[in-house]
Amino acid sequence: MIKTEKELIIEFTDKNSEVLIEIAKFIHSNPELGNQEFLSGKALGSFLKKHNFTVTHNIAGHETGFTARKVSSRPGPKIAFLAEYDALPEIGHGCGHNLIGTASAGAAAAIGNIIESLGGEVVVFGTPAEEGGDNGSAKASFVNEGLFDNIDAALMFHPANKNSVTQKTQTVEPVDIEFFGKTAHAAGSPEKGINALHALIHFYNTLHSHQTGKFKNLNIHGVITDGGKAPNVIPDYAKARFYIRGATSNESREAVNTIKDILTGIDKAFNTTSKLTYFQNRVDHFVLTPEFDKLFSNIYEDYTGLTIEKGQIKPGGSTDAANVSHVTPVIHPYLSIGDSSLTGHTTEFADAACSEKGFETLLLAAKLLSLTALELYKDSELLEKIKNDWNKRIDSQK
Ligand SMILES: [Zn+2]
Ligand SMILES: [Zn+2]
Structure with a gap:
């Protein structure tokens, strides 16, 4: 009997389940x-190479990025899967990106x-540094x-404590703020100095004083990395x-413009020179494509016999998958790797990302x-219907 494509997919994943679990463990x-x-990038690239994908490492200014392609001799759609594989400092795979990739x-x-x-x-787009940091x-x-x-269209999943469709996520403007002043003896001749730290602290407080007003819809969090x-x-530099x-x-872009105005005002008052720079790519908000999520939900429910949460939960985080959602329809559903008490970016989550349940979810996600x-x-x-739905949503944002 000729097998259906669906059967071939399930059979392929089952046959490769041990290899996939080994890669996730590695x-x-x-x-x-x-x-x-x-x-991590090499491990995923080698697996795809073995399956006759053409793999190229070092992509778009990211040495650990890769693309892997397999092309049919017949025309048809180009569908992408997004692979993440970066870890967090101290807690390792506390976001479960070993399972995503x-x-x-x-x-x-x-x-x-x-x-x-x-x-x-x-x-497959092997996309490094989802968790941010330099570049x-x-x-x-x-x-x-x-x-x-x-x-x-593009697809990925994210490990979580529940099963749900793609969620709205927030933008991120990742900025460094620097103040330049002039050193002087802090006791002997402070009047000859320009205190960069004073300016920075004034900026920090100004920013947070706007949290109940101008910036009330924003989520602003920062640290002082250099204070003299x-x-x-007298510190001549603060960051x-x-x-x-x-x-x-x-x-959030509007807020960055307001922040630039605030910096100009502070420079005038403190006689400093300030600088605002992006230390990594900015992250967009997610453009949802409900028709695409509906397709995933139906497949999830058919395959598992369970229901998936279809509503929107309050957005707390951000993801660069959202940037992709501005150029093509993307789904980023969540699949559970533990009970509901499990929270991301913890050692418990890292443990769950290398557990029996975690690997079960990995194979289900694949x-x-x-x-x-x-x-x-x-x-x-x-x-076409999915692309039209996405187009409508993109248009409504212009
Ligand atoms: Zn994370
Ligand atoms: Zn993550």
């Missing part, structure tokens, strides 16, 4: 910070196995390089690093993502 036991994920690679390989008959192309949020760099321009070297020297998060890019993609290859009307 990435978990070698946690690498953003833009340093050499071993592996599930996306597994899903792509399952599609790759039948791409010749489906037509089109399957792509972080690589998906933004991939978007800026135009790597998603011909992609019809010695108490008897702080902030994340300014908002519901939309318009809102299957659900590839089954969802399969529908996009097979049903051009459905793909």
Whole structure:
């Protein structure tokens, strides 16, 4: 009897389940910070190479980024899977990105196995540094390089404490604020100095005093990273690093303009020179595509016999997958790897990302993502409907 494409996908994932779990374990036991994920990127790249993908490392200014492609000789859609594999300082894979990268690679390989008959192309984007840091949020760099321009849709999943559809996420304006002044003897001739730390502290307080007014819809958090070297020297330099998060890019970008005005005012008052710079890519808000999420929900419910949460939970975080959602329809559903008390960015979450339940979810995610993609290859009307839904949402933001 001829097997259906769906059966072939499930069979492929089952056959490769041990290999996929080994890769997820390997990435978990070698946690690498953003833009340093050499071993993790290689592990995923090698797996895809074995399955006849053309793999290129070092992408869009990210040495640990990669692309992996498999093309059919027949025309068809270009569907992408987004792979993340960076860890957090101290707690390793406390966000479970070892499962994200592996599930996306597994899903792509399952599609790759039948791409010749489906037509089109399957792509994996290995995108470093989702957690940010210097030159972080690589998906933004991939978007800026135009790597998603011909992609019809993109998929990934994120481990969580529940099962839900894609959620709205906040923007991030990741900025460094620096003040430049002039040193002087703090007791002998303070009047000859220009105190950069005073200016910075005034800025810090001004920013937070606006939290109940002008910036009340924003989530602003920062740290002072340089406040001078010695108490008897007037600091000529002070620096702080902030994340300014908002519901939309318009809102947070507008806030950055206001902050520039605040800095100008402070420079006048304190005689300092200030500088605002982005220390990593800015992160967009998520453009949801409900038709795409509906497809995933249906496949989830069909396959598991369970229901998935379809509502929106209060947004708390941000993800650079949102940047991709501004150039192509994206789903970023959440699948549970533990009970409801589990919270992200903790050692407990890192443990769950290397547990039996975690690996079970990894294989489920790989299957659900590839089954969802399969529908996009097979049903051009459905793909069109999803793209129209996305277009409407993008237009409404202009
Ligand atoms: Zn995270
Ligand atoms: Zn994450």
